[in-house]
Amino acid sequence: MRVPGLRGGVRVQLRYLLDREGLLGPLMLLPAIIYILALVGFPLVLAIAYSLSDVTAGDTSLDNFVGLDNFSRIIKRPEFRRALQNTILFVVVSQVLIIVLATTLAQILSQDFRGKAVVRFLIILPWAAPIALGTIAWLWLLDSEFSPIDLILRELHLLGPAGLLGRDAILGTDTNLVWLGRERLTMASVIMVHVWRLLPLSTVILLAALTTIPRDVLDQAEVDGAGFWRTLFQIKIPLILPIMGIAILFGMILTAGDMAVVYNLTRGGPVYYTQVLPTWSFFIGIEGGSLAQGAAVALFLLPLLLVVTILVLRLARRSEVT
Amino acid sequence: MAVVETRGLKKQFGEVKAVDGVDLSSKEGEFLVLLGPSGCGKTTLLRLIAGLEQPTAGEVLIGGQVVNGLPPRARKIAMVFQSYALYPHMTVFNNIAFSLKAQGVDKAARQEKVEWATSILGIDKLLQRRPRQLSGGERQRVALARCLVREPTVFLLDEPLSNLDAQLRASARDELQQLQQRIGITTIYVTHDQVEAMGMGDRIAVMYQGQIRQLGTPREIYDEPGDTFVATFLGSPPxxxxxxxxxxxxxxxxxxxxxxxxxxxxxxxxxxxxxxxxxxxxxxxxxxxxxxxxxxxxxxxxxxxxxxxxxxxxxxxxxxxxxxxxxxxxxxxxxxxxxxxxx
Incomplete structure (x- = not known):
């Protein structure tokens, strides 16, 4: 029996070509693959090639293969050790602070209260604002002479010649703390600004994770008599651990590879107090013109981050509970 | 063992009256079923008794004491949720022992109580498993064991059989009722399934639109319905x-x-x-x-x-x-x- 309206043939088949998943799937993946190859793969290969050659800003031909010379030369420099130490310090301390603060904030934001939308907006703001602008505002806040933070501390008699109850002020008798001028304080300032900037991302990730915990489970914990801390540490955090791992991973990669905060705030200074590998790589490779050595410095981060990534992803998969 | 009583209990969510003036009193050691269609307020009523919701008006009494304002843990109740709400990251043992830990019970006593409860329910072989490695019936038993170890005065069960397949449900119904008779704890059981209600309840409270339309034994509810809602809600066909x-x-x-x-x-x-x-x-x-x-x-x-x-x-x-x-x-x-x- 003929079915009216049903037609076959090559031309008709062509019209339904995109209905085939075997064809449509790869076709739709293609843009992503091109994007990654062009913007991640190609620069990476180029950086590796640079690091094994002697290219400079003046001579970009890749015909001189020098092996691991660039690496061994860099490792011997004292600035390298300082930058590596600073990078690790920067990553670890800021991540610890971010996770503790983000968990706290997410916990608060998962409750219902008046003005929640406003608080949510304010918290997301540092992430939405361009980092250069944010850092410039901080540059002014941390100014060695006119810092408003110092002003407030002076008004509170915590800083400056006039202390409380006839004693010296707790933070010293100088009129200014000089946030960006002292060794430890400068690093602390850099970390503080970076935490301020990255906190929204982690908070939003953890907030989303907290909302995935079924209400029944939290009610059960309440019936079981678990208080706030027991619920937090024995129920909530274990349940969001896989996602928290991802948040930490994102944070670490964004911190280890970030040069915007350090560059805008201190340029790695004073001396090498806040120099991290990305800024140092930039100074050597771009400003100093030694592309090969700059590339080598930047590549030091690669194995470090690779190990961290593998560890975190494995942890996330292992603690996957459902 | 204790009597649960509510007096003029009301709960409003915005404009919606979820529970609208409920006066209910259980008997000592009774198996009381709250029966009604979805959205009738039966689960809200149970949550009010548990202390998971605060009433808009009225009182909840357990063992003759007003417990309004007391958190769930202070009410000596145990609750089984529809989803069983097992902690997915903990072993069966830790799931059951969690409330004991929160109460500060020492390790030896915890061990003993968990063994006692799991042997009653026949799940003593599963202690080291995690919830995802258990079948639906086993999960339900773990949820029950978790209630038993606390030695509560009141059991609150929120549709505990609705996640089981039909065959398992019939045998679980039987076991649950036997268990309740054996330990004799006052039980309030929420369901929308009239067969469960008729088969298990000593008395049934039929709820509709936040109110109790009739309270009585299964026979009274079925044979002498108090209004057309009860008459048509029970019985198949109605x-x-x-x-x-x-x-x-x-x-x-x-x-x-x-x-x-x-x-x-x-x-x-x-x-x-x-x-x-x-x-x-x-x-x-x-x-x-x-x-x-x-x-x-x-x-x-x-x-x-x-x-x-x-x-x-x-x-x-x-x-x-x-x-x-x-x-x-x-x-x-x-x-x-x-x-x-x-x-």
Whole structure:
């Protein structure tokens, strides 16, 4: 029996070509693959090639293969050790602070209260604002002479010649703390600004994770008599651990590879107090013109981050509970 | 063991009155079922008793004490949630021992209590497993064991059998009731399944729109429904309601039989019953037809057990009878039960 309206043939088949998943799937993946190859793969290969050659800003031909010379030369420099130490310090301390603060904030934001939308907006703001602008505002806040933070501390008699109850002020008798001028304080300032900037991302990730915990489970914990801390540490955090791992991973990669905060705030200074590998790589490779050595410095981060990534992803998969 | 009581209990979510003035009092060691369609407020009522929600008005009493304002952990209750709410990252042992840990029970006593509860429920081999490695029935037992170890005065169960398949549900129903009788703890059980309610409850509270429409034993609820909602909510198929002037006459499909079938021949009320459809269900025949009411014909059903072999065909006009004592009368406007009216 003929079915009216049903037609076959090559031309008709062509019209339904995109209905085939075997064809449509790869076709739709293609843009992503091109994007990654062009913007991640190609620069990476180029950086590796640079690091094994002697290219400079003046001579970009890749015909001189020098092996691991660039690496061994860099490792011997004292600035390298300082930058590596600073990078690790920067990553670890800021991540610890971010996770503790983000968990706290997410916990608060998962409750219902008046003005929640406003608080949510304010918290997301540092992430939405361009980092250069944010850092410039901080540059002014941390100014060695006119810092408003110092002003407030002076008004509170915590800083400056006039202390409380006839004693010296707790933070010293100088009129200014000089946030960006002292060794430890400068690093602390850099970390503080970076935490301020990255906190929204982690908070939003953890907030989303907290909302995935079924209400029944939290009610059960309440019936079981678990208080706030027991619920937090024995129920909530274990349940969001896989996602928290991802948040930490994102944070670490964004911190280890970030040069915007350090560059805008201190340029790695004073001396090498806040120099991290990305800024140092930039100074050597771009400003100093030694592309090969700059590339080598930047590549030091690669194995470090690779190990961290593998560890975190494995942890996330292992603690996957459902 | 304790009596649970609510006095004028109300809970409003915005404009919605989830629980609207409930006065309920359980008996010592009773298995009390809250039965109603979804959205009738039964789970909210249970959560109010548990302390997971704060009432808008009214009081909750457990063992004669007002517990309003007390957190769930201070109410000596245990609750099983519909999803069982097992902690997915903990072993069965830790799931059960969690509340004991929170109470500060020492390790040896915890071990002992967990072993006691799990041996009662027959899950002592599963202690080191995680919830995802358990079947639905095993999860339900873990949830029950978790309640048992706390030695609560009241058990609150929120549709604990609805996640089980039909076969398992029947045996779980039996086990649950035996367990409750053995430990004798006052139990409040929420369900929308009338078979569970009828089969397990010492008493049933039928809820609708935040109110308790009737409270009584399964027999009272079924045989003497207090209003048309209770009459039509219980029973499958539900009670037939035929309009007569200012009232409705109700009779159950199983009492609606062809003339000549009931052995007792006196005090029968006869209806003319044009049949439109017959369903053969093995043990029963369902006969669909209409009965004339004062404002038009009313769809009516009869359920004939397979022992009734009278031939019935669609399109035929038959005479069906109901024993007069099985006729229930309701007010047409309020839906409330009234005394017998002349036919």
């Amino acid at each position: 009670m037939n309601l035929v309009e007569r002037d200012t009232h409705l006459i109700g009779f159950r499909p199983e009492h609606f039989l062809p003339k000549g079938v009931p052995e007792v021949q006196d005090n029968l009320v006869t209806f003319s019953f044009p049949v439109t459809r017959v369903e053969y269900l093995g043990a029963d025949r369902l006969v669909y037809g209409v009965v004339a009411g004062t404002s038009g014909d009313t769809k009516t059903m009869a359920r004939l057990p397979s022992t009734v072999t009278v031939p019935i065909e669609p399109g035929g006009d038959y005479e069906f009878v109901v024993p007069a004592k099985e006729l229930k009368f309701f007010d047409r406007d309020t839906g409330l039960r009234t005394g017998p009216k002349p036919l």
